[in-house]
Amino acid sequence: MKKFMTVAAALSVIAFGACKKEALDSQTPNKNVQAVVNINLTSGATLPLVIGPDTNYVLNSGTYFLNGKTYVANTGSITIAAGVQIKGIKKATAAEASALVVTRGGKIFANGTANSPVVFTSAEATPAVGDWGGIVILGNAKTNQNTATFSPTIEGISTPTLPAGIDATYGSADTTLNGESSGSLTYVRCEYAGAAIAANNELNSFTFGGVGRGTVLHHLEASYGADDSFEFFGGVVNAKYLASLNTNDDIFDFDFGYNGTLQFILGVRRTGFTYADANGIESDNDASGSSLTPRTQAKVSNMTLVGGSSSAFAGTLNGARLRRNSSYRIVNSVILGYTTGVALESGGTIADSAFFRNNLVHAFTAPAVVGGTLTGFNSIWVNATNSNANILLTSPFVTGGSFAPLPASPAASGADFTGFSGSFFDTSVAYRGAFPLASVSGGNWLAGWTAGF
Numbered sequence: 285m286k287k288f289m290t291v292a293a294a295l296s297v298i299a300f301g302a303c304k305k306e307a308l309d310s311q312t313p314n315k316n317v318q319a320v321v322n323i324n325l326t327s328g329a330t331l332p333l334v335i336g337p338d339t340n341y342v343l344n345s346g347t348y349f350l351n352g353k354t355y356v357a358n359t360g361s362i363t364i365a366a367g368v369q370i371k372g373i374k375k376a377t378a379a380e381a382s383a384l385v386v387t388r389g390g391k392i393f394a395n396g397t398a399n400s401p402v403v404f405t406s407a408e409a410t411p412a413v414g415d416w417g418g419i420v421i422l423g424n425a426k427t428n429q430n431t432a433t434f435s436p437t438i439e440g441i442s443t444p445t446l447p448a449g450i451d452a453t454y455g456s457a458d459t460t461l462n463g464e465s466s467g468s469l470t471y472v473r474c475e476y477a478g479a480a481i482a483a484n485n486e487l488n489s490f491t492f493g494g495v496g497r498g499t500v501l502h503h504l505e506a507s508y509g510a511d512d513s514f515e516f517f518g519g520v521v522n523a524k525y526l527a528s529l530n531t532n533d534d535i536f537d538f539d540f541g542y543n544g545t546l547q548f549i550l551g552v553r554r555t556g557f558t559y560a561d562a563n564g565i566e567s568d569n570d571a572s573g574s575s576l577t578p579r580t581q582a583k584v585s586n587m588t589l590v591g592g593s594s595s596a597f598a599g600t601l602n603g604a605r606l607r608r609n610s611s612y613r614i615v616n617s618v619i620l621g622y623t624t625g626v627a628l629e630s631g632g633t634i635a636d637s638a639f640f641r642n643n644l645v646h647a648f649t650a651p652a653v654v655g656g657t658l659t660g661f662n663s664i665w666v667n668a669t670n671s672n673a674n675i676l677l678t679s680p681f682v683t684g685g686s687f688a689p690l691p692a693s694p695a696a697s698g699a700d701f702t703g704f705s706g707s708f709f710d711t712s713v714a715y716r717g718a719f720p721l722a723s724v725s726g727g728n729w730l731a732g733w734t735a736g737f
Contacts (some may be wrong), residue, residue, distance in 0.1 A: 372416025
């Protein structure tokens with residue numbers, strides 16, 4: 285709305301190169317710079333349908349609204365200060381769902397703090413699951429779906445509704461732009477998001493399509509969402525300190541050749557919430573289980589997935605479902621409270637690149653691992669009535685400020701990063717799961733910025 289906008293008196297310079305590769309590849313210094321117009325919105329404003337090229341919308345403080353989808357165009361950007369709230373207005377249909385979509389070449393800088401996070405939430409007086417769509421970031425990193433002449437369109441977007449000049453495709457067919465940056469999301473909460481246009485065509489709380497490793501992601505919470513909390517379609521973006529609370533589908537979903545690295549990640553489910561075909565992790569190479577490359581291979585360490593305490597929640601399935609020719613590298617993690625601990629459904633020969641090692645896994649029913657045999661120093665237990673009997677986390681099922689899924693024996697030690705030296709992982713930690721011992725100062729990385737735990 286124009287009445288909320290004031291255009292800065294001076295033009296600021298932001299490093300967007302004139303040639304496409306320079307504009308997108310964070311690893312290549314920009315040789316040409318062009319002026320970018322800063323538009324400062326006032327609290328109470330509704331974000332525009334399109335944040336255009338060479339324009340930076342600045343949200344300094346207060347509350348703002350998404351009424352439908354806001355698209356950040358190529359070379360456009362949005363800057364969101366710590367403490368800002370953005371509320372998605374509930375729409376009549378899922379296809380119209382409010383969302384913030386950063387398209388290829390656009391950038392978002394949403395940087396909260398531990399004491400003042402950026403919060404995306406529902407505009408409803410009584411928020412509910414799926415009130416609005418979520419946050420979508422699209423980049424140019426490689427996927428296994430792109431070709432020289434084709435780029436896939438991200439799920440959850442009704443293409444006939446796209447504004448003129450807006451492209452909702454993502455990814456590329458080569459690795460040239462794997463290092464690009466789409467900006468940064470730090471200390472950000474996303475609540476009551478998710479929208480399904482049709483089966484397998486949904487928005488998630490956080491959706492990343494072909495996002496490059498120059499993008500900074502850490503301290504993100506997805507809560508009370510429809511569909512997945514975090515879905516990665518190809519790309520190589522890395523992330524740390526991700527938390528999910530009560531999403532009705534999968535917590536982490538990897539597809540289309542995603543090859544990033546995740547460490548210190550948490551997924552919690554609680555009673556009183558509706559789940560549907562919900563896994564802790566779901567990983568596919570693609571929908572047909574093809575051998576297209578790059579093979580999906582999320583690299584995960586120090587994950588904690590908490591399901592039910594005395595029985596699995598209705599609608600939940602597996603702690604990890606690794607299927608459709610997916611590869612995987614999952615280490616130093618804790619999974620408990622699901623009917624099945626791990627489902628190995630990948631098929632094909634993946635022993636050259638897939639492993640699941642040094643993990644602690646509980647299941648309510650035997651076998652705890654279906655579809656194959658896990659070796660590599662995993663400890664796997666079946667207990668029909670107590671998911672924490674052997675893993676012995678401290679208070680993993682308690683709600684409120686006393687929630688503390690901290691390690692005791694055996695999770696307090698046993699981490700092994702063999703094969704991961706020099707990577708994105710912090711290989712100095714000895715514990716398994718997302719949190720260090722209670723005695724470690726500052727070890728509870730949920731403190732301050734999250735809600736609901």
